[in-house]
Amino acid sequence: MVNIIRQVLVTGGAGFIGSHSVELLLAQGFRVRVLDNLSSGSLDNLPNHDRLEVIKGDIRDAECVRSAIQGMSHCLHLAAQVSVSRSVEDPVASAEQNIIGAVTVMQAAAEAGITRLVYASSAAVYGIPTQLPIFEKSSAAPLSPYGLEKWVDERYATLFESIHGLSSLGLRYFNVYGPRQDPHSPYAGVIARFLDCLLDHRSPTLFGDGRQTRDFVYVGDVARANLAALLGHQQGVCNVATGQRIDLLELLDLLADLTDCHLHVSQQPPRSEDIRDSWGDTQRLSAWLGITPDWTLKEGLAALVAEARRRRHLASA
Ligand SMILES: NC(=O)c1ccc[n+]([C@@H]2O[C@H](COP(=O)([O-])OP(=O)(O)OC[C@H]3O[C@@H](n4cnc5c(N)ncnc54)[C@H](O)[C@@H]3O)[C@@H](O)[C@H]2O)c1
Structure with a gap:
């Protein structure tokens, strides 16, 4: 055969x-x-x-x-x-x-x-x-x-x-974002880093004014x-x-709502290798x-938050 x-x-x-x-x-x-x-x-x-x-x-x-x-x-x-x-x-x-x-x-x-x-x-x-x-x-x-x-x-x-x-x-x-993106790498994607901060109740760091846009898939x-x-x-x-595109401040708002964690953002100067808009x-x-x-961004983020919480729960059990 x-x-x-x-x-x-x-x-x-x-x-x-x-x-x-x-x-x-x-x-x-x-x-x-x-x-x-x-x-x-x-x-x-x-x-x-x-x-x-x-x-x-x-x-x-x-x-x-x-x-x-x-x-x-x-x-x-x-x-x-x-x-x-x-x-x-x-x-x-x-x-x-x-x-x-x-x-x-x-x-x-x-x-x-x-x-x-x-x-x-x-x-x-x-x-x-x-x-x-x-x-x-x-x-x-x-x-x-x-x-x-x-x-x-x-x-x-x-x-x-x-x-x-x-x-x-x-x-x-x-x-690209989603479960298994390593938030602890210094080069992690912005969503993984923001989420990790929010779940730890640490202020997320934002490079630039937060109005730069990205197309998150x-x-x-x-x-x-x-x-x-x-x-x-x-x-x-x-x-x-x-x-679709969204700016980083809007992204933070969405994540803050989903995690129910609204924190002050620490702002840093923009990084030279970062572009303003991507769409x-x-x-x-x-x-x-x-x-x-x-997946809409809201659905994807909700899935990501649920997965991150599940992993943290397992790690602390
Ligand atoms: N994540 C994103 O947003 C994004 C955006 C654009 C392009 N990409 C590209 O997508 C691909 C996958 O990225 P990812 O986000 O899954 O990253 P990742 O770091 O999670 O995956 C890369 C994998 O390649 C392995 N690897 C690295 N160097 C290797 C080598 N020399 N030999 C064998 N294995 C090696 C790593 O161990 C890892 O498992 C990469 O080519 C990346 O440049 C990713």
Whole structure:
């Protein structure tokens, strides 16, 4: 009998977006192999499952990537150095992970003849937007090494398609939030940091005037976009956003209401690598991948607060 079960290698599968994607792939009947060096991810994020295999290894190690991709039909490449500020502090180390690591995965994918590669790009490729919302055709002008590295990955993916026929799609994630985002990392997303402060009754720190806007997309919707992209055939890049934006003061109000914790905010000067506005156009997400985000921000935040409370309760029991 022909085995029609698809086999997916997920690099960075023990991380935040990775673990939600792995869960969805398993639920859809895929066999999943995770390659992760556990630098920011954790095995605790992953379920025990007979169709899940985990390899501890690094995407910069070509031999390890080559062996991990053997027998796979698809690859979801998420492993990266994910911090914008760390990329500014140490651009060489960041490029090694985010360019050399990504090219190593692409080369192994091409050699193995896999059907489809989907990889994590970022809204950071756009830099300061010249128009809002931001379309994929808007110019790329990254403000940080991190954004530039993701943009370079996109160029490599285009080249690998023309040289090797490797079918790929780069997903430009906007601000992703949801359970399992580590609030204790100094580079954690703003929602995870704000929520952690509120639940601890500590004043959240706000950089700038709080009127900067973001397009926050729930991690469950991002996992759905990853799955649709793996099964699709479009080549190029696609925003993963909601098409809605909110400023950080409004976000804090929502979180304060949901946690019933209204605290004074400690304000700091704006950070140079932070852009003022980010808001993604979602026409391509819907037309190419058939994805309309299911979660409103209020619903996503409510789910996140409930999950954070449950974890704290378990930790203190
Ligand atoms: N979270 C967001 O809002 C967001 C926005 C835009 C883009 N992205 C991109 O999405 C991807 C996933 O991000 P995330 O938020 O889940 O971060 P994360 O830190 O939770 O996940 C990254 C995973 O990659 C692993 N990893 C890091 N370096 C590795 C290496 N050299 N070899 C093997 N594994 C390695 C980590 O251990 C971790 O499990 C990244 O490529 C990131 O740049 C995330």
